[in-house]
Amino acid sequence: MNRDRSISPVSRPLAEAFAQRHRANTDHTKKHPPGLPMAAHLALAALLVWTCNALAQGTTATPPGASSMDVGAKPASDATRRFLRESTAGLPWDDREDFELVQRGFVAGIPGNKLLKDDGRLSRDLDIGAMYAGPAPETVNPSLWRNAQLHARSGLFKVTDRVYQVRGVELANMTAIVGDRGYVLIDTLTTTEAAKASLALIRSHLGERPVTGIIYTHSHVDHFGGAAGVITADEARQRGVPIVGPQGFTKEAISENVIAGPAMSRRASYAFGFLLALGPTGMVSDGIGPSFNRQGVAPGTVSLVPPTIEVTRTGQTMTIDGVEFEFQLAPNTEAPAEMTIYLPQLRVLDMAEIANGSLHNILTLRGAQIRDAKAWADALSESLRLFGSRTDTLIASHFWPRWGQAKIIDFLSAQRDMYEYLHDQSVRMMNTGSTGPEIAERLKLPPALASRWFNQGYYGTLSHDSKAVYQRYLGWYDGNPATLNALPPSEAGKRYVEAMGGADAVLAGGRKAIAAGDYRWASELLSRLVFAQPDNKAAQLALADSLEQQGYQATSSMWRSVFLSGAAELRAGGPRRQGFDSMSGTIPSLPLASILDLLSVRVAPERALSQPMDFALVLDGGKEAEHVEIRNGVLVHAPLGRDERSGNTLALSRAQFVAAITKAPGVAPPPEPAGAVLNQFLGIFEAPASGFGLVTPRE
Numbered sequence: 001m002n003r004d005r006s007i008s009p010v011s012r013p014l015a016e017a018f019a020q021r022h023r024a025n026t027d028h029t030k031k032h033p034p035g036l037p038m039a040a041h042l043a044l045a046a047l048l049v050w051t052c053n054a055l056a057q058g059t060t061a062t063p064p065g066a067s068s069m070d071v072g073a074k075p076a077s078d079a080t081r082r083f084l085r086e087s088t089a090g091l092p093w094d095d096r097e098d099f100e101l102v103q104r105g106f107v108a109g110i111p112g113n114k115l116l117k118d119d120g121r122l123s124r125d126l127d128i129g130a131m132y133a134g135p136a137p138e139t140v141n142p143s144l145w146r147n148a149q150l151h152a153r154s155g156l157f158k159v160t161d162r163v164y165q166v167r168g169v170e171l172a173n174m175t176a177i178v179g180d181r182g183y184v185l186i187d188t189l190t191t192t193e194a195a196k197a198s199l200a201l202i203r204s205h206l207g208e209r210p211v212t213g214i215i216y217t218h219s220h221v222d223h224f225g226g227a228a229g230v231i232t233a234d235e236a237r238q239r240g241v242p243i244v245g246p247q248g249f250t251k252e253a254i255s256e257n258v259i260a261g262p263a264m265s266r267r268a269s270y271a272f273g274f275l276l277a278l279g280p281t282g283m284v285s286d287g288i289g290p291s292f293n294r295q296g297v298a299p300g301t302v303s304l305v306p307p308t309i310e311v312t313r314t315g316q317t318m319t320i321d322g323v324e325f326e327f328q329l330a331p332n333t334e335a336p337a338e339m340t341i342y343l344p345q346l347r348v349l350d351m352a353e354i355a356n357g358s359l360h361n362i363l364t365l366r367g368a369q370i371r372d373a374k375a376w377a378d379a380l381s382e383s384l385r386l387f388g389s390r391t392d393t394l395i396a397s398h399f400w401p402r403w404g405q406a407k408i409i410d411f412l413s414a415q416r417d418m419y420e421y422l423h424d425q426s427v428r429m430m431n432t433g434s435t436g437p438e439i440a441e442r443l444k445l446p447p448a449l450a451s452r453w454f455n456q457g458y459y460g461t462l463s464h465d466s467k468a469v470y471q472r473y474l475g476w477y478d479g480n481p482a483t484l485n486a487l488p489p490s491e492a493g494k495r496y497v498e499a500m501g502g503a504d505a506v507l508a509g510g511r512k513a514i515a516a517g518d519y520r521w522a523s524e525l526l527s528r529l530v531f532a533q534p535d536n537k538a539a540q541l542a543l544a545d546s547l548e549q550q551g552y553q554a555t556s557s558m559w560r561s562v563f564l565s566g567a568a569e570l571r572a573g574g575p576r577r578q579g580f581d582s583m584s585g586t587i588p589s590l591p592l593a594s595i596l597d598l599l600s601v602r603v604a605p606e607r608a609l610s611q612p613m614d615f616a617l618v619l620d621g622g623k624e625a626e627h628v629e630i631r632n633g634v635l636v637h638a639p640l641g642r643d644e645r646s647g648n649t650l651a652l653s654r655a656q657f658v659a660a661i662t663k664a665p666g667v668a669p670p671p672e673p674a675g676a677v678l679n680q681f682l683g684i685f686e687a688p689a690s691g692f693g694l695v696t697p698r699e
């Protein structure tokens with residue numbers, strides 16, 4: 001996942017494809033087209049809800065002219081400096097191989113080191129290398145700083161014969177395979193601006209040749225969002241350019257974030273540091289890629305050009321533009337739809353995002369459905385078995401390549417062992433009665449795995465990943481009846497504060513813990529007070545101090561980001577609340593049933609209970625029609641049968657319906673009585689909140 005605050009209209013062909021699929025699915029006489037489950041029509045919403053909200057966060061969170069993250073930032077404490085010194089002393093600092101690998105084959109950088117939008121506005125300043133020139137500042141974990149230094153090198157690199165990569169212009173990599181006639185691109189970055197500039201860079205050095213194929217390794221936006229910058233769906237169709245993705249790509253590309261979109265995007269604002277600027281007391285790296293300054297830049301454009309060919313089994317082969325490809329499907333690893341790619345003629349293996357220069361997430365901090373550490377380890381074992389003896393060069397969707405069969409096997413094996421160890425030992429401890437926090441505290445990799453740079457937790461951590469393994473098997477309940485029906489945070493906070501002798505005593509205890517460098521305990525205490533007394537500024541500022549030092553100490557870019565984001569919001573006086581309609585950018589592209597699914601999780605029961613409804617919703621004279629009921633505080637809907645069309649009918653144009661929901665101007669409202677019925681229907685919904693409290697009470 002990527003944190004670009006980007007939004008774009010959905011490509012027209014995609015919207016049409018969704019609409020067509022939906023029409024097919026709602027016709028009772030037809031079977032569902034193969035490979036196109038009903039859930040697919042939700043897909044688009046997810047992506048756009050997420051990006052819409054991200055955009056809202058990114059563009060409004062920082063007051064004009066202010067660099068939010070520097071406000072009130074404090075230096076590293078003695079305890080933090082000592083922690084960083086001691087916790088990183090055992091790392092293999094003499095092993096500088098990554099610094100050779102990352103610059104091997106460098107051809108050239110993006111001209112001017114800037115990404116521009118079509119209208120000339122600056123979209124990204126790539127010129128970040130100078131910031132990382134020296135040793136780690138005291139406010140940054142030296143291991144994360146090293147990761148940031150490595151990611152700060154951007155440009156076009158020759159990997160091996162016929163294989164090139166553009167790296168460091170965004171979170172992920174674009175790979176170009178030189179075919180007989182043109183370029184087969186593997187992954188297309190997040191934004192069209194980045195993809196376009198990367199292809200231009202490739203062409204300016206390797207020749208003005210067409211794109212002859214696109215392969216998406218997996219269903220995350222940092223690997224497909226830029227596609228329209230290198231080819232449109234129309235052009236691909238006209239020129240017969242294959243667009244290849246793993247089975248389930250289109251559905252997963254969008255559905256992973258649909259229903260929970262607003263909550264996820266708010267949490268993502270912490271996990272990816274939307275409030276923070278680039279710098280020693282703010283963002284320094286995104287762990288699996290570089291971090292860029294987002295102050296004063298225009299958001300990029302995200303697109304989706306869906307695959308025309310899905311890879312459905314391991315061992316499937318394909319020849320595109322004279323280049324042979326062999327695929328390994330690896331679903332439910334880092335993404336629900338993901339595959340590795342082997343190029344037998346070139347003895348190159350692309351591990352997608354399954355092997356990385358970091359421990360990855362089993363559960364992301366923005367929130368998502370849980371991943372499977374065991375499936376992840378098994379996929380790496382299969383990669384080794386299928387391709388290990390045939391591979392001389394390894395590339396991936398993030399990080400730099402690795403060369404040499406022995407080194408590649410060593411890398412893949414050590415990554416595999418890490419996920420296997422994480423899974424197996426978490427479960428072993430779980431089965432001796434340990435709970436998530438207890439496992440997280442105890443789980444340490446054995447030295448042979450812990451000493452490898454590529455196994456450091458720059459993105460995922462052993463702590464939250466081991467809790468995720470527990471969660472996958474046993475869920476949120478730790479088995480202790482005392483926690484089964486615990487008081488919610490504000491209620492518990494008030495009682496804790498009273499039991500501990502009042503607010504002043506808790507604040508004093510928190511400050512004492514900070515002075516002792518016991519920041520975890522300080523945060524625990526002070527958070528109780530903040531939730532008990534949301535207006536207690538002294539408590540907020542002290543809590544900010546305790547979080548900030550934990551951010552400085554973190555190896556993980558995500559941990560750093562969430563800790564520093566919490567501190568920044570506490571100092572700034574709570575969450576930045578913006579009015580935002582997460583659906584307005586999405587709805588015009590969605591089929592009716594998808595719109596109703598999204599509306600159903602926005603029902604305000606107190607309004608719905610007093611206004612039961614039962615009607616046929618018919619758009620554009622019957623092009624789309626659903627039977628809608630509001631009953632018992634729920635919205636339920638189903639495709640409208642032909643014999644049901646005689647009851648109450650709300651007949652509208654699609655434009656009218658969409659405009660009513662999105663409050664878009666310029667569309668005449670329907671005549672009465674349809675207008676009144678529509679207003680009654682829309683009156684039961686409540687917009688999701690965009691800036692709810694995370695480090696402060698929710699309301």
Ligand SMILES: [Zn+2]
Nearest residue numbers: 001172222353
């Ligand atoms: Zn990625």
